[in-house]
Amino acid sequence: MFNLIPVTHPTADTKHPLLLLQSDQGEKYFFGKIPEGSQRVLTENKVKISKLENIFITGELDWSSVGGLPGMILTIADQGKSTLSLNYGNKLIDYVVSTWRYFVFRFGIDLKTKVLTNGMSFKDKLLSVNSIVISAQDDVDTSNIFSKTGISALNSIISNMFPKLSPTTRYDPSSDPHLNLELPRDFQRPQLKSSTSYEINFNPIRGKFKLDEAVRLGVPKGPLFAKLTKGESITLENGNIVTPEDVLEKERQFAKVLILDIPSDIYLDAFTKRFEAYDCNNLGAVYYFLGSDVNINSDLIKFMELFGNGQVQHFVSHPNLSPNTLVFLGATLTTLKLKALQVGNYNIPRIDNILSKDFYDCFRKSVPDGVSMIQAQEDPIASSLKSENVHVYSQNKTYVVDPYTKTNDEAANQSLNCQLQDDSQKKLNFSFQNAFNKHIKNLNFPSVTYENVIESELNVNNFNNTREKQRHVEVITLGTGSALPSKYRNVLSTLLKIPYIDSNNKVTNRCILFDAGENTVGTINRMFSQQDVATIFKDLKMIYLSHLHADHHLGIISIMNDWYKYNKDFPDSVLYIVTPWQYNKFVNEWMTLEDPELISRIKYISAEHLVNDSFVRMETKTISLDEFTKLTESPSKKRRKLELDKTSSYRNVTLIRQMYKDLNIANFQTCRAKHCDWAYSNSISFFTDSTCNKSFKVSYSGDTRPNIEKFSKEIGYRSDLLIHEATLDNELVEDAIKKKHCTINEAINVANEMEVEKLILTHFSQRYPKLPQMDNNITVKAKEYCFAFDGMIVDFEKLGEQQNVFPLLNQAFAEEKEEEKKNTDEETSI
Amino acid sequence: MGSRGLLTGLLGLGTGSGLTFYLLTKLSSKQTPELNTATVVSNIKGEHLVSAKINPNGFFKYGFPGPKHDLQNRGEFISCYDRQTRNPYWVLEHMTPESLSMRNADRKNSYFKEDEAIPDTFRAMLKDYFRSGYDRGHLAAAADAKFSQEAMDNTFYLTNMCPQVGQGFNRDYWAHLEFFCRDLTKKYGSVRVLTGPLYLPKKDPTDGKYRVSYEVVGNPPNIAVPTHFFKLIVTEKPLIGSNTDTISVAAFVLPNEPISNETKLTDFEIPVDALERSTGLELLRAYPTNKKKALCKEVNCQIVVRDFSKKAFKSGNKQMLPTTATKK
Ligand SMILES: [Zn+2]
């Protein structure tokens, strides 16, 4: 028996479908895409991945399709998993994995990429998976996209990213000659337009050996039994022939399953051609993973009709079909509880979306009351497909494939023994009313009612929504956890809005992101209406990345892509990124897979070039492909060290000046953080009006040990606002030293020495997801301070209001604490 | 955006939320005297008035002050104008499957015009809208009056207009709501819609008190910019089922600001009595309660974004040129 279980479906939190195939023995395979947020979904739903060996990636390769993969690889490796294979239809998968070499490297995991070109199969004891690779254009070769040199460079990089043993000394991938190697860029853009799909065939179960029958027919025990079970006929001594059919029960089969990924409409013709003569015999289900640009219209439905009616079940995934259900319920409840205490500081998660009228009408699917719809064609679609066989792909709709015995019936009548287990209503039944009654009402907080906290706040955006706030600095702590996305806190990201008042008294906004961990974009899409999301992205001017740890940057590419989506039509708008230099190499390599126009709008400044030091550390030079070839030809000359790039020590003053001007910055400095190689803390002064007399100074620690000399006393001195990491509770100071982080007291001390006006503490250890240590800390000298929570919106002028509810916060999370205790008990008992 | 949330609060009874309180608290409903006569009889004993030597009615000899509600029948709709805000109080439309199936008009032939029937002093002017940043938003939509060019032209009188946020509202969500109303004629033989502006109070974060605040456009300031708009929809003669005298009713209040298309239309639905309290209008009181049904239980009250611009890329289908969605 096999189960096909949707892990993700398109929502605000998770952009694409990921499907889990699980055998009754627990073997697991992933099919589809690994959107950002995937690993958090696994945590949320307690999906164990110990028996996962193979991921079959579908569609095209771009960040939105596989943005959750690097984070998932790191987590899988940290759980002690030893092997994992990434399967895909062409060599581009190697390029994709190689771009992560500066920040994804783990020791002890054997991560392999397997290229399954069109027609090739993956086989193991349970199943075979046939690869179906379809190009958008017939005349483009999408299978051989790299030269020989390119291929060997990619192979070399991947094998070095995941070595068996860890090195003894401190490790920096950018100074490793095996990794800091140029990537082949010799492919053409049309070659990227290829989509991988799969056909899954489960191995039949051989019939049981009928021992009694064999004995009755006079077969002697021993080797002849084995021959028969292997399917060979035997001749007995008396000359009688015994065939396997005589002594074996009938073989049992499984229905086959198709997983089709159609990224956009340009593929539809090619898909139609490929499947026109497809043998639908024995076909149980077809999964359609449709990109957001695919139009749901009669052409698409006509394509689906190729797979006939009969028993074939059609599961269709598209952003305009699947419900925008809340994927992270634990986090949602946290937000609601916090909102109960500070109504104006949190938005109610948005759960609405726009559904395809054409599809819902055609297949007579029920539409929840009031849900907005989109209609793509004037005339309704008519389809020969039976409505009950067509399903909206979503979580909690499991397709169960059981074995069946072939009968002599006509193929059409043959029962395939598959069924659908549909529990999706459970998720759809979620309501804020129930959540409130169950988790908040009983806390008996003063003047907290459903009407105040939920009903009057639906569709309300508490960010930048009053004339007063329009002139205030506001902060949204989008993600506030460290290391890994967890149930209650996502990984780090902080958004700042600093208004600028021009000489006409007109307010324009500068939004800045300090770090953006995986799925920062999901949090934004969950918090805001699409209109408000557009406004935030139009105001976004800069992304600052403190260092290369995965919890700080795996969400940046999505932010850039969405920024471009909303700024495409404004040719003058640019996005500054201030990052360690290795990240810029990654961006340049990755952007060859995305819209080619985007990279021209990105203005990169090295964080090293803003350092408050006369000494600018030099970057290492990347080994070119030519040099790599020479080196591999004569291995004796193998390089042990990389050359330094002397030109990299000259600060890019022209661009820095341009940024000061574009963003009305008075001063922007970094200092080296006490954390890992190439890690920084920063401090930026923004002019707040055209007189250039008033400015706002904000400092952000990134990850670091306390840095009094350089951070408190120098660049950050007397900041208006300090955002500081406070990873660990005070008693864990030894852990803090070992992992190069701060305890809460250490962070407060940095703020005290800095003489800041206000302080936000964030980046809390995920081991204590409930609440950080809020009492028994040293005295905070700042006028106001607060502890960050995911999705918290703070007006700088009222930053300290959280202090009024400190006593109630512990009360609010008693339930989660209990759960936590239970989990740790469980862990220790294993 | 805050006001939008306050509106959803209207659904709950007896809540602490301010606007809800404002709208649901029973205002004393003393009968206002008819002011269209020159003598208003008082309830005070005449002898007292005589000895006190007072007669308020004496003022009327200088002229009756009003207010005057300029009523106009424009064919597809009737408008009632508010001289103080230079906005309509309401416009009242009637649509039928027949009226909407006739295509005798083109909005290209229509142009915005001031309503000469309103005295200069109280008239909304074209120049008031110029560079105001607001659309001249039809209350009776032009697309509702395609049965005759004259009827469509009539929808372009400024007495049928309010300043509306363009992008995200008038040209988007509001337009989809208008389409929803027209689309009801597929299910009902008769659709009546009452549309008008609102000026709703908002909680002031500094002192927690509720205040009404709205912009006035024009120089000198002339036309009030409503904070919200309402639509009261009444459908008659269902096309399927028994053709009884039962009507179906729904009331919506939307903020005059960009609304994301994914927002549920039902989030803006309010009870008719709540709408009465906020408008000061008496709504459907002459009709028996047991003959009024909730429209949103009969049909799914939702907006449909019609986007026919994205035709599938099909090499063999080049002749299928993109058709544009009907825009109002
Ligand atoms: Zn970190």
Ligand SMILES: [Zn+2]
């Ligand atoms: Zn770190």
